Amino acid sequence: MSLPQTDSRPDLYDDAERWSIDELRARQLERLQATVTASYEHVPHYRAQLEERGVHPSDIRSLDDIRLLPFTSKNDLRDNYPFEMFAVPREQVVRVHASSGTTGRATVVGYTKNDITTWATLVARCIRAAGGRPGDIAHVSYGYGLFTGGLGVHYGAEHLGCTVVPASGGNTEKQIQLITDFRPRVIFITPSYFLAMLDVMEQMGVDPKETSLEIGVFGAEPWTQAMRKEIEERANMHATDIFGLSELMGPGVAQECVETKDGLHLWEDHFYPEIVNPLTDAPVEDGQTGELVLTSLTKEAMPILRYRTRDLTQLLPGTARPAFRRMAKITGRTDDLMIVRGVNVFPTQIEEIILEIDGLTPHFQCVLTRPGRMDELTIKVEAAGRVDPSAHEGMANVLRSQVKSRIGTSATVQIVGKGGIERSVGKARRIVDQRNL
Ligand code: DLL
Numbered sequence: 001m002s003l004p005q006t007d008s009r010p011d012l013y014d015d016a017e018r019w020s021i022d023e024l025r026a027r028q029l030e031r032l033q034a035t036v037t038a039s040y041e042h043v044p045h046y047r048a049q050l051e052e053r054g055v056h057p058s059d060i061r062s063l064d065d066i067r068l069l070p071f072t073s074k075n076d077l078r079d080n081y082p083f084e085m086f087a088v089p090r091e092q093v094v095r096v097h098a099s100s101g102t103t104g105r106a107t108v109v110g111y112t113k114n115d116i117t118t119w120a121t122l123v124a125r126c127i128r129a130a131g132g133r134p135g136d137i138a139h140v141s142y143g144y145g146l147f148t149g150g151l152g153v154h155y156g157a158e159h160l161g162c163t164v165v166p167a168s169g170g171n172t173e174k175q176i177q178l179i180t181d182f183r184p185r186v187i188f189i190t191p192s193y194f195l196a197m198l199d200v201m202e203q204m205g206v207d208p209k210e211t212s213l214e215i216g217v218f219g220a221e222p223w224t225q226a227m228r229k230e231i232e233e234r235a236n237m238h239a240t241d242i243f244g245l246s247e248l249m250g251p252g253v254a255q256e257c258v259e260t261k262d263g264l265h266l267w268e269d270h271f272y273p274e275i276v277n278p279l280t281d282a283p284v285e286d287g288q289t290g291e292l293v294l295t296s297l298t299k300e301a302m303p304i305l306r307y308r309t310r311d312l313t314q315l316l317p318g319t320a321r322p323a324f325r326r327m328a329k330i331t332g333r334t335d336d337l338m339i340v341r342g343v344n345v346f347p348t349q350i351e352e353i354i355l356e357i358d359g360l361t362p363h364f365q366c367v368l369t370r371p372g373r374m375d376e377l378t379i380k381v382e383a384a385g386r387v388d389p390s391a392h393e394g395m396a397n398v399l400r401s402q403v404k405s406r407i408g409t410s411a412t413v414q415i416v417g418k419g420g421i422e423r424s425v426g427k428a429r430r431i432v433d434q435r436n437l
Contacts, residue, residue, distance in 0.1 A: 003238055004214035006131035008259045008320075014125055016269040017321050024323045028272055029063055031297035036060050036069065039303045042087035045080050046070075046305060066272065066295060067283065071306045077107040077247065085302050086110050093301050097246050098146045109148075109246050110301040116155065118298055119249050122267050123156020126255035129265065129320070130240040131215045132186045134161030139179060139213075141189035141197075142220065143169040143426050148250025149220055153188045156252060162186070169193065169425035172200045183212035188251075191216075191223040191231065191239075192428035195362055198234055209236040215258065217242045219251060221427045222330045222348050226355035228261070230362060241329060247307050248294050254327055257320035265324045266315075270298050273325065274306070275315055278334050286315040291334060292327065310334040312346075336431060338368060340377040343409035347430035350379055353402045359387045359395055363421040370435040377411040379403070385418040 010018075019027070037057040039046035049070040050056070059068055076085075083090055085108075093110040100106065111119065132138065138157040142149030150168055157164045165182055167175050176197065179187075189197070194216060198208045213235060219242035231239040238258050244251040253271055254264035266273050275290040276283055284290035292309045296302075310333045316326040332346035339345075347366055354360050364381040379399065383392060392415040400413045422429070 003232060003236065006215070006238065006258050008257075012128050012133070014121070016267075017125070017323075019269070019323045021323050024268060025063060027269060028297060029060075031269075032063065032066065032272060032295065033057065033060050035295065035297055035299070035303045036305070038087050038300075039305055043085060043303070045076060045085060046303075063272070066274065066306065069295070069305045071281070071293065071308050072304055073308050074107055074247070078105045081105050082108045083110065085304075087303055088112060088301050095151075097148045097151075097250065099246055100146075106146075107247065112300040115249075115299055115301050118270065119152060119252060120155040120159035122249070122270060123153055123252040124160035125267065126242055126252050127157060127160050127162070127186065127217065129255045129257045130186070130217050130242070131238060131258035132157075132160065132162065132217075136162045136186050137165065137182055137184040137212075138162040138186045138188065139165045139167055139175075139182070139184035141167050141169055141175060141187060141193060141425075142251070147426070148244070148246045149188075149190075149426075152244070152250035152252060153217070157186075157188075172197055172425070173204065176201050176204060176206055179211055179213065180206060185212060186215045186217065187213050188217045188242075190220045190424075190426055190428070191218040191227055192221060192362075193423075193425050194218065194231065194235075196423040196425075198231075208234050211235070213237050216240065217255075219243055222332055222336075222346075224329070224348050224352050224355070226352045227362060230355055243327065243330070245294075245309060245311075247304060247309075248296055249299070253294070260320045262319055263316055263326035263328045265318060265321045265326050268324050271295065272297055273315060273327065275313070278310075278312075284314075286317070286325070289314045289328075289331070292330075338366060338375070338377060338431065340368075340375055340409045340411065343407065345377065345407055345409055349407050350403065353399065353406060354379075354381055357395060357398055357402070359384055359391060360399070360415075363423070364430070365421055365432050366430055367432045368435050375435065377409065378414055379411050380414045380416060380421060382418060382421045383415050389417065 055068045095111045098106040098108045144150030216239045228239045241256040244253040254266040272295040274293040278291040292311045296304045313327045318324045361382045367378040396413040
């Protein structure tokens, strides 16, 4: 298979993408100082937190002094619902987004006009890094609305000069018709929804390899290298990873470059990353895995200090954009960690194994139950339509023994037929927790 050609044209880079590391660090410090000052002066929550620690904005003299600052958690945002985290008068906030708030109150984020422009500029940078170019047709299947995915990518693609098709999530057959008719070069979509879309294409007699799509910008949920291989082979396109979270901005905090596909370059001119041990809060060196903590450096409406993302990754040196560090593909969120008979398991580990077994599809769920005192894991996974049900048991045995030998835990495996696992049109639900029913 030869993937579509992409050019890497440095003439399309932003100035910041050519900064030296020294220049970057100097800008980061200036921006951090301004962010801490604005937070202290305008957000009562931060003033109280800083005063409690006896820290004044003038104490931030080097980037390492970031460790003097308090962490911010999702609960802090909930406690300040809806607008108390804003650092500007509400009239200057031109847009809000909010998280769904399945557990408790929603968290609200706000943007000034400048914030919206910064966001569009950064998403445009992501699209270029993914190989997209001005003039491309860009199909957006991230949901529009309070979720940041659709509108965030939309404004960035327009900013770059693409022709944007705001399809949003759902109505899959219609989306496939639009792809066939409009011939987009780039698609923005969660990897799990794209896989569901590929299945529907096949049902409709559309060959995924023959569509106009050359580049996918996949994010909003964890996905593995095995998933990249599956998508690239099935659809003959480049699969790149985009990361972001609403609390920091939305999509566009970090992006993988198509020429290297070696992790996501974090746009450090706007976000300062740290990795901490999630249990002890102690700093973790670059190259070691821990929880990603992010501080905004340029946000006006809602600056955010040391936000605990709960995402597990590691920081690596820059490659395709040398000044910016990369983050490794996320292995999971601390909340997605399953502890099964004392062994830590993330759904991504299961995904990698499933994708190696011929006849299994990447549609799967991890069902957690607690029949006695211990948690039990059942992996429910869909077999490909071509597989005869008589082969299910054999495949289940292979998966069970691979999970045992490579992850070290026992699991029950249930193979279901085509359509047996619910499809999502956004983020996939990988864990079904039935422990407290
Ligand atoms: O998911 C923003 C986004 C939209 C990113 C579209 C990329 C594409 P939230 O709904 O606030 O925002 O969820 C943020 O999603 O903390 C991660 O746990 C997860 N996540 C986002 N991107 C990735 C990724 C959007 N590329 C949360 N890989 C984050 C793994 C991701 N997890």
